[in-house]
Amino acid sequence: MHVFETPRDLYEAESISPERPLNCLESVVHVNEGGIVYDYCWFPLMNSNDAATCCWLATRQNEPIQLWDAYYGDLRCSYRGYNAVDEVESALSVTFSHDGSEVIGGYKKTLKIFKTNVPGRDYESIPISSPASAIACNSEDNVVAVGSWSSSITLLDIREPKYGDICQINQHRGGITYLRFLHGRNQLISGARKDNQLMLWDLRHIAEPVQTAQFTRLVNTNQRIYFDISSDTNWLMSGDTSGIIHAWNLNDLSAVQEQTYSVHRDCCNGVSLHPTKAILATSSGQHHFELSDMNDVDNNNEGRIKMPRENSLILWWCGKTQVTV
Template sequence: MCLNMDDSINLSTNMSYADKADLTASILNHNVSFNSTMETSMESPLPKLSVTLTDAEIKKLRQAQLEDSSLNESVVSIEPALIENSSQYGISDSVISMDETVEVAAIEPREEVEEAVPIEDPADYFETRLVELSRRCWPSSQDAQHYTKGCCWSPDGTCLLVPVHLDGMHVMELPADLYSATTLQQTRQITQLKSAVHVPESGTVYDCVWYPHMNSQQPDTCLWLASRQHEPVHMWDAFDGALRCSYSGYDAVDEVMAAISLAFSHDGEKIFAGYKRCIKIFDTSRPGRMCDDYPVKAAISCIAQTTEHPKTVTCGNWSGYIQHFDLRSSPKQGPLFTLGGHKGGITQLRYAGTEMGEWYLFSGARKCNKLLQWDMRNYKEPLVEFKRNVNTNQRVQFDLTADNKWLASGDTHGLLNVWDLAGDRDPAAIPLHSDCCNGVSLNPVFPIVATSSGQFHFVKNAAHTNSSILNGSTIDADPETELPEGDKQDVVYENSVCMWWSGRSE
């Protein structure tokens, strides 16, 4: 079903509230653009009116509130008994898989969906040595080198998103036996990761980001954004890999530009896309080319934002500077301030959570052996400097735990560097990979670390130069022998994604 703009306006003004919410969910599932005037929440659209009450009316209102509160308490007191006897009511406390959620939602959609409950007593990170849980490797040849380009856990901790060079993007699920695990059994075998969703895009994926309120039990929220070379920003479905919609940025000659960096606002209503000369702000509910432009003077390589200041964004650029913009001010005023300190272009920015204070900013750059922590209340110089090995132009990720106690980062030597932010500043270097550890992502719910490895290697063609490079060593070939076209030698470098248990073990 296709809706034009006039139809959407008529629907938004004539339909009831519940009908609008159902129509919005249906439109999202069918990849149809809808008007931003349609209501997508269940809150009352009526404004709050200012009235004056008499003393008698106020007393009567308070009495009604007390009666309502006593009624709510009586209802709550019954809930534990229902939970204890949940088996006789057909309620299962096991984790629902993504496929089961799709089938149930397609047959009998619910009005209210219960969110997944995390572990009540989660184990702390890095209490003991890391134990490998699962692994996935990609073969690589002289013609097509496959290597990972980072990894990222979904906000609910159930899915891992991994972009792979020349092999698109993969979504891998957390092994089912780990959902209820508080300790790791030593008898557990290493499982082989398989792609639950594979988007086979060719070319280079510049950036990808999860929807901030993603929940596997709510299919409409299971999505991510990705920017690819010569393509607009695409929104992908995390259940079946379908293309939901696109957000297109155009240049002065009306040609599609590829976004270099992406970020959602914390409420998920806005999309910030960084380009070479501007920041484009899209409305998530309005796919297409309509957006707000904020001109800048350098290419935006990464974007970060705090919940306390939703009208401002902090951006890194390829010139090696961090700039803070107020989107309410005129672009002619430029950034509010500019931070230096890195030798190369900024590759990642990350604000700490509310427990540490959202004014702490962490930054990393390419070909720069420093991770910097900034206090945005006094940003004249970095607050702390962390050392890591980064000698390539690729993005080497870092991440923070949910409680902001641990900082973890990969490096080009295959090490996982871990810092205790509340204690010793010296890193614990853990050798995990034989090649560059380009991706690190800490699960927000479980004590599980995901790492990815690989990078591009310049390999000479043995058919023309009579030599090839395997695992960093040169192997000479017979000058009179030429390899057939279909018999190319594999490039033996580690290109993998792994999951590691970092909590308590038995």
């Protein structure tokens, strides 16, 4: 896992010059993990001026949930979930509660809730029917959305003593890979693997999605394709497997405006909007299958396009540019 620092001249910049030289980002913190990193998330109240808040959660193969220091890359503590035979179990997905007081881990058969200030094996366990491939927490109602590889989304109210299910949604064709709430709107956006459509749900009427057809991106891979929502909840952005970024205006759902930008030569698997600055981060890369002979077309590789390989992290300026007279 790598932590990169935003170029210092962009901290207070209101606009930049088109002639500004490009920075080569270098990893300021590097954590060498011994297995696949399943999921990670930043502490929601993080402030760079307060070192105690600068940390992130990560879950990886054959390890408990771990909290890492963003200044030095040190391991602060671990949150250990156990299965039915008292073996340490890896979480498939992880997130903080909206105020950072709780750590929520999604496992194969349970949802485990830890107190952030009480590491170890003390947790509340909630049984679920399918592995929790993605989770998201709503700040207004303490509603947790749990996505699964069986293409279903379950809504849970963690304020109830018995943590009963609110409802279950089954509209996606593939396993759920990412979920995000639109805070202040009582809405949820979901995406799935090998499913081109992002779905927008209204929590007040969950029977049918509010919008699907106009939130379309190309997703022909099983990997997680992230999307993000601007801090004012006006814009939804997502990459796709052709290296294109899609941006949709959420202000008018009756006529959603879409903008597209071709930014990568390979799959654009990650997008992240800065919460206060006009900066967009994108990442690229995917697994490439080796074909013995690209000229030998058969049923297995017919129509397959050999895409160039690119594994990069790029920061983009989305604000004003300086006009040179």
